Structures are given as C-alpha cells and as structure tokens.
Amino acid sequence: MNHPLPAVAQDSPGGSLLPADGPAVNTAIFAGFVLLTLFLVYRVSSRRSTTADYFAAGGSFTGAQNGIALSGDFLSAASFLGIAGAIAVHGYDGFLYSIGFLVAWLINLLLIAERMRNTGRFTMGDVLSFRMRKRPVRAAAAVSTLAITFVYMIAQMAGAGGLVALLLDVHGAGGQAIVIAVVGVVMVLYVLVGGMKGTTWVQIVKAALLFLCVGMMTIFLIGKFGYDPSKLLVHAAENNPNGRDIFAPGVQYGLSSMTRLDFVSLSLALVLGVGGLPHVLMRFYTVPNAKEARRSVVWAVWTMSAFYLCTLIIGFGAAALVGTPTILDAPGGENSAAPLLAYQVGGTFLLGIVAAVAFATILAVVAGLTLTASASFAHDIYANLIRDGNADSGQVVRVARYTALAIGGVSILGGIAVNGQNIAFLVGLAFAFAASANLSTLLYSLFWRRFNTSGTLWGIYSGLVSCLVLVVLSPVVSGSPDSIFPGVDFALFPLRNPGIVSIPISFLFAAIGTLFSEETPDEDRRAEMEVRSLTGIGAGKG
Numbered sequence: 001m002n003h004p005l006p007a008v009a010q011d012s013p014g015g016s017l018l019p020a021d022g023p024a025v026n027t028a029i030f031a032g033f034v035l036l037t038l039f040l041v042y043r044v045s046s047r048r049s050t051t052a053d054y055f056a057a058g059g060s061f062t063g064a065q066n067g068i069a070l071s072g073d074f075l076s077a078a079s080f081l082g083i084a085g086a087i088a089v090h091g092y093d094g095f096l097y098s099i100g101f102l103v104a105w106l107i108n109l110l111l112i113a114e115r116m117r118n119t120g121r122f123t124m125g126d127v128l129s130f131r132m133r134k135r136p137v138r139a140a141a142a143v144s145t146l147a148i149t150f151v152y153m154i155a156q157m158a159g160a161g162g163l164v165a166l167l168l169d170v171h172g173a174g175g176q177a178i179v180i181a182v183v184g185v186v187m188v189l190y191v192l193v194g195g196m197k198g199t200t201w202v203q204i205v206k207a208a209l210l211f212l213c214v215g216m217m218t219i220f221l222i223g224k225f226g227y228d229p230s231k232l233l234v235h236a237a238e239n240n241p242n243g244r245d246i247f248a249p250g251v252q253y254g255l256s257s258m259t260r261l262d263f264v265s266l267s268l269a270l271v272l273g274v275g276g277l278p279h280v281l282m283r284f285y286t287v288p289n290a291k292e293a294r295r296s297v298v299w300a301v302w303t304m305s306a307f308y309l310c311t312l313i314i315g316f317g318a319a320a321l322v323g324t325p326t327i328l329d330a331p332g333g334e335n336s337a338a339p340l341l342a343y344q345v346g347g348t349f350l351l352g353i354v355a356a357v358a359f360a361t362i363l364a365v366v367a368g369l370t371l372t373a374s375a376s377f378a379h380d381i382y383a384n385l386i387r388d389g390n391a392d393s394g395q396v397v398r399v400a401r402y403t404a405l406a407i408g409g410v411s412i413l414g415g416i417a418v419n420g421q422n423i424a425f426l427v428g429l430a431f432a433f434a435a436s437a438n439l440s441t442l443l444y445s446l447f448w449r450r451f452n453t454s455g456t457l458w459g460i461y462s463g464l465v466s467c468l469v470l471v472v473l474s475p476v477v478s479g480s481p482d483s484i485f486p487g488v489d490f491a492l493f494p495l496r497n498p499g500i501v502s503i504p505i506s507f508l509f510a511a512i513g514t515l516f517s518e519e520t521p522d523e524d525r526r527a528e529m530e531v532r533s534l535t536g537i538g539a540g541k542g
Contacts (some may be wrong), residue, residue, distance in 0.1 A: 001042060007234060025348050029356040033188055034363070037205055039188055040196035050393040054195035054400060055122040055375045056285040063292035067299020069200045070283050072207030074101075074274075075298070075307060076156060076361055076427075083308070084341075085319040085334030087315025088236075089324055091246025093253050094315060098308035100267050102301065104274035107439075109297040112275055115446050116288035120384075123372075124281050124438065128445055130455040131525035138380040140460040143378040143439045144279040152279075152430035153369045156362050156497040157184060157415025180415045181364055188408035190367040191374065192401050196286060199367045206357075206364040207303065213357045214310035214500040217338075220345045223318040230266045231256040232313070236319035246319075253467045262495045266428060268497030273431030276438030292538050296398065317341055366411070387392065428497050429471055436463030436502040440510045446533060449526060451510075454517035459510025470498035 037293035052058050063067070079101075086094030101378035120126030157180050225231040237244045242251050253263040274280060284293045291536060318337035318487050319329060321344050330336040342350040383391040391399075441459040444451040470475065471491045479491030495501075506518055 017133070020354055025352040029357045031354045033209075033356050033360050037202050037360075037363075038186075038189060038193070040201055040205065041194035042196065044197055044201050047291070050397050051122065051379065053197065054397045055282075055371075055379065057197040057200055059288045059293075060197070060288060061286045063287055063295025064299050064475050065204060066200070066283060066287050066292070068207050068303055069203040069286075070280065070296055070300040071303040071307070072203030072210070072361075072364050073279060075207070075281060075304065076365050077212060080214070080311070080361065081187065081335040081338050081358065083311045084315045084318060085327065085337035085499050086252075087312060088318040088322075088327055088337040089240075089334050090252040091236075091242065091300050091316075091319075093251050094247050095254075095308075096249075096263075097266075097270070098311065101274070102305060103309065104271045105301050105304070106273070107275035107299060108280070109294065109301065111443065111446070112292040113284055113297050114280070116442075117284045117287065117290045117293035118536045119446070119529060119533045120283055122282070122284065122378050124442065125376065125384075125527055126455055129384075130529045132228075132444070132445075132456055135320070135385055137453060137456050138384050140457055142376045142380040144433070144460050144464060145380075146373055147447075148276075148278055148430050148433045148438070149369045149373040149376075150407075151217075151433065152277075153341055153366055153373075153407075153411045153426060154417075155427045155430065156366045156369070156416035157411050166427060168537065171313055174245055177416045181412050183359070183366065183406050187363055187366045187370055190363070191370045191404045191408075195397075197373060198363060199364075199371050200283075200286060200369060203364045209353075209357050209360055211303070211307060211310075211355050214307060214314060217342060218310045218313045219311060220350075221321075221341070224321070224345065227419055229313070232316055233256075233322050234512050236316040239323040240319050241324060244309045247348070254414040262497065263498070265495050265500035266497040267495050267499075269428060269432040270502055272435035272439050272499070272503060274434075276442060277431070278376065278438070278482070279368045279433070279444075281438075283368075312364035312376045314338055314341060321345070363378040370404050370407050373407050374400040377403045380402075432467050432471075432497055432499045432502060433464060433526035434477070435499060436467050437461075438463075440506040444514070445529075449530075452517055452519045452521050454519055455510045455512075455514030457515025459506050462509035463502060463506035466502040470495075470502060474498065478524075501533065508537075530536050 008156075011297065029060075030354050050058075078238070083094065083097055084095060115128060119130055123141070124145060125138045128141050129137040190202055194201070206402075222229065222232065225235070237246060240246050245251055260274070284296065287293050287296055315337065319340040322337065322340045327334065327337045329342060330340060339351060342354040346353075376391055378396050382399045383389065383396045437460045439455050444455060444459065472498055473491060473493040474492070475483060475491045476496050477491070478486070479489040480486065483491075
C-alpha cells in the first residue's frame with residue numbers, strides 16, 4: 001500500500017533522522033545509480049526506431065526477465081517505506097496490504113496475461129477495439145489510460161519531494177520542487193533514450209537493488225535476535241503501545257463499521273485494480289509469446305512474495321529496535337520506519353542504500369508510467385485516430401517521444417502542486433480508476449461473446465465518472481482535518497475510496513450498455529479474437 005509520504009521534514013525531538021554526513025552519502029549513491037543506469041539504457045537501447053522496438057522491446061525479453069521487471073515496475077518506493085511502517089505501527093492490519101497485492105496478481109495470471117498477449121500489440125486499446133468500432137473505443141481506452149497514469153505519476157513525483165525531505169534532509173517546498181523536477185528530467189531521459197528496452201533494464205536493476213536492500217536488512221535484523229523470529233516478535237509487541245494486539249486484526253481497521261467498510265472498499269480497488277493498470281498490462285507485450293507472458297506473472301508473484309515477507313520482518317523489526325513511538329515522532333511518521341531501522345542496524349552506509357533504492361524505485365516507476373502514457377497517445381490516438389492507421393513507425397515513435405516530454409513536464413508541475421497532499425489517496429484513486437474503468441471492459445471483451453461497442457463505452461466512462469464524482473464528494477477532498485480542502489465541507493459520500501461503489505457501477509453499466517444496444521456484434525471478428533486469444537495464431541499483428 002502506498003502511504004502518505006511526508007511533505008516537509010522537521011527535526012524530531014531526538015534530533016535529525018540523518019547523521020551529519022548522511023545526505024552527502026545518500027546523494028553520492030543516488031547519483032552513482034543514475035549515471036550507471038543512464039549508461040545502461042544507452043547501451044541496450046535499439047538504434048532502430050520502430051514501434052515494436054520502442055513500445056514493446058521487440059518482444060525480446062524472457063518470462064523471467066519480464067517478471068522481475070514487472071515487480072520493479074509495480075513495487076513503488078512508498079510500498080517499501082509504507083508497508084514496513086504500517087506493519088511497525090499497526091501490525092497485522094499493515095500486512096493485509098501485502099496480502100491484497102499478491103492476491104491481485106492471480107487475476108493477471110489466470111484471466112488476462114496470455115489472452116492479452118495474444119490479442120493485442122502495444123496497448124490495452126488494441127484488445128478493447130479488436131472486435132468493436134475502433135475509433136470511439138480507442139479514444140475511450142486512451143482517455144482511461146492517460147487519466148490513470150497521470151494520477152499515478154503525480155503521486156510518485158510528489159513522493160519524491162517527501163522522500164528527499166526524509167532521506168536527504170532537504171527542508172522547504174522549494175528544495176523539494178527542485179528534486180521533483182530532477183526526477184522528472186531523468187525519467188524523461190530514460191524513456192527518450194531507451195524506450196521499452198532501456199526502461200525494462202532500469203526496472204530489472206532497480207528490482208535487484210530493492211531485493212538486495214530488503215534482504216540485507218532482514219538478515220542483519222534476524223541476526224540481532226539470534227536468528228529466533230519469536231524473540232523479534234516479543235520485542236516488537238513490547239515496544240508498541242498496542243502490545244500483543246498487533247498480531248491480530250483490528251488495530252487500524254476495527255474501530256467502527258464505517259472504517260471496516262472503507263477498508264473493504266480500498267481492498268477491492270487494490271485487488272481488482274492491478275488487472276487494469278495500463279503500465280502493468282503493457283509489459284505483457286515485451287515477451288515473445290503467451291507462455292512467456294504467463295511465466296512473467298509467475299516470476300513477478302514469487303519475487304514480490306519474497307519482498308513482502310522481508311517487509312514483514314522489517315516492519316516488526318523496526319517496532320522492536322526503534323520503537324513505535326519513536327517512529328511516529330520522527331519526520332515522515334510511519335514512512336520513517338525502514339530508514340530508522342537501516343541506520344540502527346547498518347549505520348550511514350545502509351541508510352544510503354535505502355535512500356538510493358527509494359529514489360531508484362521512483363525513477364523506474366515513473367519511467368514505466370511515462371512510456372505507457374506516451375504509447376497510448378501515439379498508438380491509439382495519433383496513429384489510429386488522427387492518421388487512421390496510415391502513420392509509419394518513425395512518425396509514431398517521434399510523436400511518442402514528444403508526448404513523453406509533454407507528460408514529463410505536466411507530471412512535474414502536478415507533483416509540485418500536490419506535494420504535501422495525501423499521496424496514498426492519489427495512488428488509491430489510480431487503482432480505483434483502473435478497477436472501475438479498465439477491468440470490467442477488458443474481462444467482458446475477452447470472455448463475453450455479446451459484448452459490444454456501446455457496452456465498452458458505457459463501462460469505461462461510467463467507471464471514470466463515478467470514481468471522480470465520489471472522490472470529490474468524499475472526506476478526502478473536504479470535511480475532515482486531513483482533507484485536501486479542510487476549511488470547507490461538501491463531503492456527501494462517507495468513504496475515502498469509492499471502489500465498493502464505482503467498480504460494480506462499471507460492470508453493471510457495461511452490461512446494460514450491451515444488453516440495451518441494438519448494435520449487432522461482428523461475429524467474424526469475435527471468432528478471430530477468440531481463436532487468437534486461445535491459440536496465439538496471428539498474435540502480434542494489427
């Protein structure tokens with residue numbers, strides 16, 4: 001779960017989070033990572049600027065490579081810091097986020113990965129428009145993709161401002177804005193120079209660093225308790241105000257029926273949203289066939305399972321060694337648990353690695369999001385709507401690069417604008433959008449023979465609109481002290497995440513739009529899609 005990241009670091013009662021030389025070490029390690037990965041991106045990037053190379057790396061990655069890249073693309077810095085902190089403070093309830101994320105990948109494994117790889121070429125719009133009227137469906141798919149990726153991206157960019165306050169000890173909104181701009185510029189460089197191939201290798205390197213970091217912390221931590229996890233848990237309970245209650249449900253989400261309902265709504269969005277995230281779906285085209293796409297998900301699930309098990313140890317270890325009150329009093333609150341623990345067990349060096357990994361994670365995630373958004377605009381809108389399929393590869397890639405520049409600039413401004421706001425809300429909103437708009441139409445397209453263009457448009461737009469309206473009318477925007485606009489109150493919807501309402505609305509309206517439409521489905525295209533999705537015959541063709 002992506003938890004709120006701090007807006008401005010303040011000195012805690014016990015002094016600054018970092019040692020005197022901490023920011024310098026962190027900056028040096030981070031700069032080294034950027035230079036190394038930019039060189040790697042340049043070396044592996046294809047000199048041929050075809051759409052297949054730029055958007056899908058020519059389908060050249062194995063299932064294992066793509067699976068590790070998938071985990072690198074999906075695990076954000078806030079996942080690392082936020083989940084560890086949630087476990088340190090709330091125990092069992094914090095670990096529920098990890099369980100939800102892993103369960104979510106079963107949808108991709110069992111229902112989506114192979115059929116998606118066989119049916120499309122570059123984007124989700126390829127699948128949704130395969131047997132529909134192409135122009136309106138591609139436009140709707142592109143609107144949905146751009147909305148989701150933009151919300152997700154500004155959350156990550158704003159997270160950069162919070163992380164720099166926490167890990168590099170930079171104070172003030174101006175300094176954080178500069179860091180957000182630097183992250184945005186580096187992100188755009190990755191995409192412009194390397195395309196999908198370069199971005200994938202950045203995500204693989206980032207995933208390796210992330211696993212190395214959490215692995216080192218886990219081993220060092222268990223060693224401090226004589227390799228006896230029970231001792232670690234006992235100390236964690238002793239240093240948490242909730243005591244042994246942290247080992248059972250209810251510390252965070254058992255306060256009231258509304259709180260529990262809010263958790264169910266959020267869980268629905270997170271579990272179902274993964275199957276509709278455009279940057280995750282696009283990665284299924286970087287492998288040569290459907291079998292490798294399925295292997296990608298298996299590798300991603302195993303690597304993320306190992307990661308989340310490590311965060312379980314790290315979270316309880318932070319409670320045991322640092323103490324929950326100290327974590328909550330530190331700059332960043334819950335998100336400071338992993339850095340405080342890193343400094344406790346490994347000193348400045350391990351803290352520097354945590355800083356580098358956190359920034360590397362942001363760069364990898366936003367690069368993947370930028371590539372997805374630029375591909376959707378260039379392929380779905382420019383090539384297939386504006387040019388009606390008559391644009392050559394060079395033109396499409398050129399438009400994608402210009403789009404990446406524009407998206408990078410807008411996301412920098414958006415990240416600066418929302419810096420200090422509730423980042424968890426922004427990421428949760430992206431998942432709710434994905435579950436509401438994309439998942440219903442994607443599953444219906446792949447499995448419902450009667451599904452048609454009207455149903456697709458009703459499903460996408462009802463999901464987007466209902467999500468947006470319910471969030472605007474929720475306590476996240478107004479009506480509570482931690483709202484975006486705390487001074488006003490127009491909160492008519494009591495839940496902070498609209499998933500429990502907007503997801504069923506999307507499925508329902510997509511079905512209604514189909515059943516009440518007089519449109520006759522194209523049986524030939526439907527049969528072709530079914531054969532292709534099941535067998536792979538013709539996969540990769542337009």
